Amino acid sequence: MQLLYNETMMTTCRDVPTICIDLASAIKFVSEDFSDLLHTTASGSRKIGELLADRLKDLIR
Structure with a gap:
């Protein structure tokens, strides 16, 4: 179920001009x-935060 959701979201991101980061593939x-099944713990949130900071740092300067 989660795989289908992730694939659908990434397809939508390609179809709509927006910034998307595929967390499932990157982490x-x-x-x-x-x-x-949905909510992250502190360790999961840290992984997401570190990835987002790295990927977005050049876009928000």
Whole structure:
């Protein structure tokens, strides 16, 4: 289910002129990174935050 959601979101991002970052492909998540199927724990949120900071830093200067 999550794979289908991710694929649909990335397809939409390609069709609409917007910035999208494919977290599922860029981050190696482990089960401890999630408290349930959707919500991240502190460790998962840290991984996402670090990736976003790295990818967006040149766009927000």
